[in-house]
Amino acid sequence: MYSILLLIHSWLRWAVLIAAAIALFRSFTGWQKKLPFTDADKRMNAIFMGFLHLQLVLGLVLYFVSPLTAGFMQNMGTAMKDKNLRFWGLEHQTGVIIGIVVAQIGSIKAKKQGSHKTAFIWFAIALGLILMSIPFASRPLFNFG
Numbered sequence: 001m002y003s004i005l006l007l008i009h010s011w012l013r014w015a016v017l018i019a020a021a022i023a024l025f026r027s028f029t030g031w032q033k034k035l036p037f038t039d040a041d042k043r044m045n046a047i048f049m050g051f052l053h054l055q056l057v058l059g060l061v062l063y064f065v066s067p068l069t070a071g072f073m074q075n076m077g078t079a080m081k082d083k084n085l086r087f088w089g090l091e092h093q094t095g096v097i098i099g100i101v102v103a104q105i106g107s108i109k110a111k112k113q114g115s116h117k118t119a120f121i122w123f124a125i126a127l128g129l130i131l132m133s134i135p136f137a138s139r140p141l142f143n144f145g
Ligand code: HEM
Pocket: 006, 009, 010, 012, 013, 016, 052, 055, 056, 057, 058, 059, 060, 062, 063, 064, 066, 067, 068, 069, 088, 092, 093, 096, 097, 130, 134, 135, 139, 140, 143
């Protein structure tokens, strides 16, 4: 169960990042070229949010089955001094959850205002937070189990 969840979570990261890149590109060009905020834009933003929500649910389940987070919770005092345990027990979740909240606020605001600029700014901040909180060097970029 743990290894399958980790594998899905690992690959879903790419769906999140690709959807973020497309949503950001669309909102940037829409803003710069003063294009109308269409149903297709709403759909793309919803796809991005959908992947984020799915990743959030998977991550929450992973948090309770991962041996790393179990190690973190068993002895938090010592674990906080261990870079690896602190990252997986605290920093990863905190950073990505704040990122997801920022993206959610942006998506709602952009839809209400029909504004590409709003979508771009909030999504860019969200993506920055997410990129800062996921591993690039310590884990495989493409996890084959
Ligand atoms: C945008 C959202 C997220 C992204 C892009 C993301 C990305 C990642 C990546 C790339 C890994 C490493 C996978 C590997 O080793 O192949 C990982 C592991 C993990 N993530 Fe996330 N994650 C997200 C959200 C979350 C959330 C919300 C939680 C928990 C509340 C979470 C908990 C975990 C846990 C527990 C691990 C595994 C630690 C272990 O190796 O046992 N993630 N995540």
